[in-house]
Amino acid sequence: MTKTLLQGTALTSLVxxxxxxxxxxxxxxTLGKEAAERAHQRPPAYSPYVGRDFPARPFFGxxxxxxxxxxxxxxxxxxxxPMDAYRFAKGEEVVSSTGQPAKLSRPLDxxxxxxxxxxxxxxxxxxxxKPDVVSDPTGRKWYDMIQSGxxxxxxxxxxxxxxxxxxxxxLMYFPGTRPYASAWQQTxxxxxxxxxPGRFTAFIGFEWTSNTDGNNLHRNVIFRxxxxxxxxxxxxxxxxxxxSDNPADLxxxxxxxxxxxxxxxxxxxxxxxxxxxxxxxxxxxxGKKLDRDYAETRAKWERLYEATQTKGDSxxxxxxxxxxxxxxxxxxxxxxxxxxxxxxxxxxEFEYAxxxxxxxxxxxxxxxxNPYKFGLVGSSDAHxxxxxxxxxxxxxxxxxxxxxxxxxxxxxxxxxKTGVKVMDWEVSASGYAAVWAKENTRxxxxxxxxxxxxxATTGPRMIxxxxxxxxxxxxxxxxxxxxxxxxAKGVPMGGELGExxxxxxxxxxxxxxxxxxxxxxxxxxxxxxxxxxxxxLHEKVYDVAWSGHRKPGADDKLPAVGDSxxxxxxxxxxxxxxxxLIAVWTDPEFxxxxxxxxxxxxxxxxxxxxxxxxxxxxxxxxxxxATMTLQERAYTSPIWYTPKP
Amino acid sequence: MKLLKEPLIHFTIAGVVxxxxxxxxxxxxxxxxxxxxxxxxxxxxxxxxxxxxxxRREPTDEELRGLVAELVKEELLAREARALGLxxxxxxxxxxxxxxxxxxxxxxxxxxxxxxxxLRQFYGAHLDRFRGEVQLSFTHVxxxxxxxTKAADDARHVLAVSDGLDETAIxxxxxxxxxxxxxxxxxxxxxxxxxxPAFARAVVALPAGEWHGPIESAYGQHLVRVSEVVPAVVKxxxxxxxxxxxxxxxxxxxxxERRYFAELLRKYEIVAEAxxxxxxxxxxxxxxxxx
Numbered sequence: 037m038t039k040t041l042l043q044g045t046a047l048t049s050l051v052x053x054x055x056x057x058x059x060x061x062x063x064x065x066t067l068g069k070e071a072a073e074r075a076h077q078r079p080p081a082y083s084p085y086v087g088r089d090f091p092a093r094p095f096f097g098x099x100x101x102x103x104x105x106x107x108x109x110x111x112x113x114x115x116x117x118p119m120d121a122y123r124f125a126k127g128e129e130v131v132s133s134t135g136q137p138a139k140l141s142r143p144l145d146x147x148x149x150x151x152x153x154x155x156x157x158x159x160x161x162x163x164x165x166k167p168d169v170v171s172d173p174t175g176r177k178w179y180d181m182i183q184s185g186x187x188x189x190x191x192x193x194x195x196x197x198x199x200x201x202x203x204x205x206x207l208m209y210f211p212g213t214r215p216y217a218s219a220w221q222q223t224x225x226x227x228x229x230x231x232x233p234g235r236f237t238a239f240i241g242f243e244w245t246s247n248t249d250g251n252n253l254h255r256n257v258i259f260r261x262x263x264x265x266x267x268x269x270x271x272x273x274x275x276x277x278x279x280s281d282n283p284a285d286l287x288x289x290x291x292x293x294x295x296x297x298x299x300x301x302x303x304x305x306x307x308x309x310x311x312x313x314x315x316x317x318x319x320x321x322x323g324k325k326l327d328r329d330y331a332e333t334r335a336k337w338e339r340l341y342e343a344t345q346t347k348g349d350s351x352x353x354x355x356x357x358x359x360x361x362x363x364x365x366x367x368x369x370x371x372x373x374x375x376x377x378x379x380x381x382x383x384x385e386f387e388y389a390x391x392x393x394x395x396x397x398x399x400x401x402x403x404x405x406n407p408y409k410f411g412l413v414g415s416s417d418a419h420x421x422x423x424x425x426x427x428x429x430x431x432x433x434x435x436x437x438x439x440x441x442x443x444x445x446x447x448x449x450x451x452x453k454t455g456v457k458v459m460d461w462e463v464s465a466s467g468y469a470a471v472w473a474k475e476n477t478r479x480x481x482x483x484x485x486x487x488x489x490x491x492a493t494t495g496p497r498m499i500x501x502x503x504x505x506x507x508x509x510x511x512x513x514x515x516x517x518x519x520x521x522x523x524a525k526g527v528p529m530g531g532e533l534g535e536x537x538x539x540x541x542x543x544x545x546x547x548x549x550x551x552x553x554x555x556x557x558x559x560x561x562x563x564x565x566x567x568x569x570x571x572x573l574h575e576k577v578y579d580v581a582w583s584g585h586r587k588p589g590a591d592d593k594l595p596a597v598g599d600s601x602x603x604x605x606x607x608x609x610x611x612x613x614x615x616x617l618i619a620v621w622t623d624p625e626f627x628x629x630x631x632x633x634x635x636x637x638x639x640x641x642x643x644x645x646x647x648x649x650x651x652x653x654x655x656x657x658x659x660x661x662a663t664m665t666l667q668e669r670a671y672t673s674p675i676w677y678t679p680k681p
Numbered sequence: 682m683k684l685l686k687e688p689l690i691h692f693t694i695a696g697v698v699x700x701x702x703x704x705x706x707x708x709x710x711x712x713x714x715x716x717x718x719x720x721x722x723x724x725x726x727x728x729x730x731x732x733x734x735x736x737r738r739e740p741t742d743e744e745l746r747g748l749v750a751e752l753v754k755e756e757l758l759a760r761e762a763r764a765l766g767l768x769x770x771x772x773x774x775x776x777x778x779x780x781x782x783x784x785x786x787x788x789x790x791x792x793x794x795x796x797x798x799x800l801r802q803f804y805g806a807h808l809d810r811f812r813g814e815v816q817l818s819f820t821h822v823x824x825x826x827x828x829x830t831k832a833a834d835d836a837r838h839v840l841a842v843s844d845g846l847d848e849t850a851i852x853x854x855x856x857x858x859x860x861x862x863x864x865x866x867x868x869x870x871x872x873x874x875x876x877x878p879a880f881a882r883a884v885v886a887l888p889a890g891e892w893h894g895p896i897e898s899a900y901g902q903h904l905v906r907v908s909e910v911v912p913a914v915v916k917x918x919x920x921x922x923x924x925x926x927x928x929x930x931x932x933x934x935x936x937x938e939r940r941y942f943a944e945l946l947r948k949y950e951i952v953a954e955a956x957x958x959x960x961x962x963x964x965x966x967x968x969x970x971x972x
Contacts, residue, residue: 093860127870144868170738229923339951394930497874514857516853516855517857517861517862547859549860550900552876553899611933616859
């Protein structure tokens with residue numbers, strides 16, 4: 037590895053907190069003197085055990101994994117259930133639905149099995165030919181189709197029937213029916229069996245799947261509680277008359293759960309890129325004008341947003357952020373979930389995290405509350421029980437996408453009527469949720485999600501710190517334990533800056549370590565969005581720490597880090613980039629009268645994408661348009677600043 | 682659907698063939714000059730049940746007719762093949778027969794259901810299998826390879842002069858570290874998750890008490906002092922009961938298998954030629970141990 041220098045600068049002020057080579061550290065004679073000098077530089081109370089008072093490490097997991105209990109997953113061939121999902125997440129080897137042995141490079145720390153609540157558990161019963169299912173003529177027909185080798189046709193028929201409301205009523209697995217209760221109890225039992233406080237957290241959860249007209253408004257619901265409370269209810273569904281496709285009704289259900297059981301639930305909004313402009317409304321939602329109640333209720337229940345997953349990335353879009361050269365990442369902007377309506381540019385603003393944060397500031401001014409003050413996570417949304425989101429170990433989004441020589445050239449969405457077509461190679465090996473919690477338990481992790489002390493990663497497990505406050509100084513980067521200073525002088529990701537002291541600008545202590553078995557880091561950026569006095573929204577991306585000796589050009593842009601990828605062999609080397617980045621940054625354009633948000637974005641050096649590993653391992657020639665390398669990344673939850681009214 | 686590629690189907694079909702063949706050989710063949718292929722009620726029931734077991738419903742009359750026709754055809758071919766000696770020295774046939782026998786043994790062994798007492802006894806006899814992982818507490822000083830040209834030398838130097846310095850003074854010689862300087866009660870996996878697997882392996886091997894290093898992580902060099910090692914403790918019975926049951930079953934199956942082979946070995950005489958003799962001589966005794 038070549039020598040790398042860390043630099044922290046504010047682009048405009050160009051303050052370089054030189055983390056150059058401390059010559060004295062290599063000088064035997066000055067050891068005592070140096071120690072003494074350093075001792076004077078930092079606050080006196082300094083215990084090595086201070087790490088115990090705040091989250092010392094992030095926990096990595098998946099908040100959004102489907103198993104054969106999800107109807108679409110089952111229809112497309114998933115045979116592994118929740119038990120298998122937890123076993124795999126814990127690092128055990130399992131045999132996938134296509135008969136391939138699968139194992140993670142290292143265990144995850146937590147997992148939420150979030151099967152679709154509508155018709156949960158239907159498919160395993162159909163496949164097993166349970167009497168309840170095959171006694172219905174349509175159920176019989178589907179069963180026979182599957183048994184005679186036409187499972188694919190059956191799957192399509194089932195999904196079409198379901199999305200068009202022609203699914204046989206007698207076959208519906210909905211709350212209140214015996215088979216539905218059984219599926220939910222099995223889901224809970226799997227989580228209870230695999231939950232090992234301190235070691236692995238198996239959350240109880242489900243996905244509420246509002247998908248009217250193919251517009252994806254799904255939410256994942258996560259319980260803080262154990263089975264004793266979760267089993268007192270059954271998941272909220274969409275299909276009428278028992279369910280609803282309106283998120284406001286889901287929030288009511290969540291409220292009712294907490295009242296009934298004294299427990300806690302939170303919701304994570306599905307990545308919005310397939311909602312066709314509906315995920316983050318600013319005028320009305322489901323025929324009702326947005327009001328303060330909407331804003332407060334949404335902010336109360338929807339604590340997090342899934343910024344990256346297999347169906348692409350929803351942090352930022354190049355149309356909305358033309359000056360952000362990293363905005364076009366794993367982009368899915370052709371239409372909605374079933375491709376029935378093509379995307380128009382007007383929709384984009386209401387689908388991406390960054391624009392939602394911006395519009396949230398505006399809504400806050402109008403309604404008194406910001407409905408879009410959510411934290412960020414990544415998750416898989418895989419439908420095969422396998423949260424395998426490593427580029428070199430990607431088991432696909434669905435069973436047909438499990439490793440095979442065909443997946444690189446197959447089609448994921450194809451709607452000939454609208455021309456919306458998404459290829460399987462566009463499916464993203466992403467991502468995971470990182471949670472800064474004190475311990476690995478349901479309660480501790482859930483509480484961290486609730487306070488939004490989380491970040492999204494597109495797969496690698498880089499460690500990312502992000503603190504905001506008014507008094508961070510360049511020397512804080514030399515503190516032996518930056519986190520101690522971070523919590524002492526500021527707030528972590530997901531927090532609020534609070535009132536601005538006279539004449540001060542927000543300062544941020546940012547730091548990142550690469551994934552211990554992964555690629556080096558290119559840069560740490562801070563994304564700022566703000567609302568000016570005239571009600572105009574702005575955004576800007578600042579490079580605040582980066583590897584090597586690069587200097588920003590005349591356009592303020594930092595040159596690219598380079599590329600060490602050997603595509604033919606699907607390898608790369610850590611000869612560029614840095615294993616760690618740290619800096620203190622001060623907002624050079626702060627106006628205390630303008631509300632703002634800041635979040636961190638950490639970018640890795642280029643590495644081979646899963647398509648490159650497929651091409652190499654299967655000896656394939658990939659489609660010329662396929663993306664073959666990528667720069668993996670992490671997005672932190674923002675820190676907000678709200679001026680005094 | 683890949684049902685027709687399922688080994689279970691192949692196995693079922695092969696099973697039918699063997700079953701019928703077996704019934705045949707043990708029946709009163711030879712009552713007429715022309716060899717008979719007999720299909721009786723038992724066969725029909727067996728075919729139907731096998732079908733129903735896989736397809737979850739009874740076959741229709743037409744399907745049954747088809748199945749029987751297939752069976753007869755197959756039997757005719759199999760009979761002719763056997764007459765020509767095609768089953769002799771055929772690895773696939775031999776393996777299939779052996780496999781079928783294995784399934785039979787396993788099924789028999791699986792029937793047994795353990796009592797609570799069985800499980801407790803098993804647990805008591807195999808405490809090591811239900812031991813958790815070693816946990817340790819350690820403090821580390823980080824020497825960043827990003828910030829230093831000679832991180833390992835720097836670390837070695839600090840180690841050399843560490844005698845008599847308190848922990849804080851030693852920690853002060855290091856570089857900023859993002860997670861914690863001290864990790865309490867962590868397992869190998871926890872260490873690997875933060876520092877990389879090689880570092881974790883090295884730390885777990887350290888004796889407690891003194892500073893050691895430098896040990897390389899994904900980020901640079903570290904001096905490490907392990908303060909406490911909590912040996913792996915045996916988990917309480919209630920916590921591991923389902924694992925105990927799994928293992929008890931596995932053990933039963935294996936024991937049954939060994940016993941069965943021991944009996945078979947007594948039933949047959951294994952005659953080995955000189956070169957093979959040393960390889961098979963201990964076989965019977967090994968099997969006998971299982972009793």
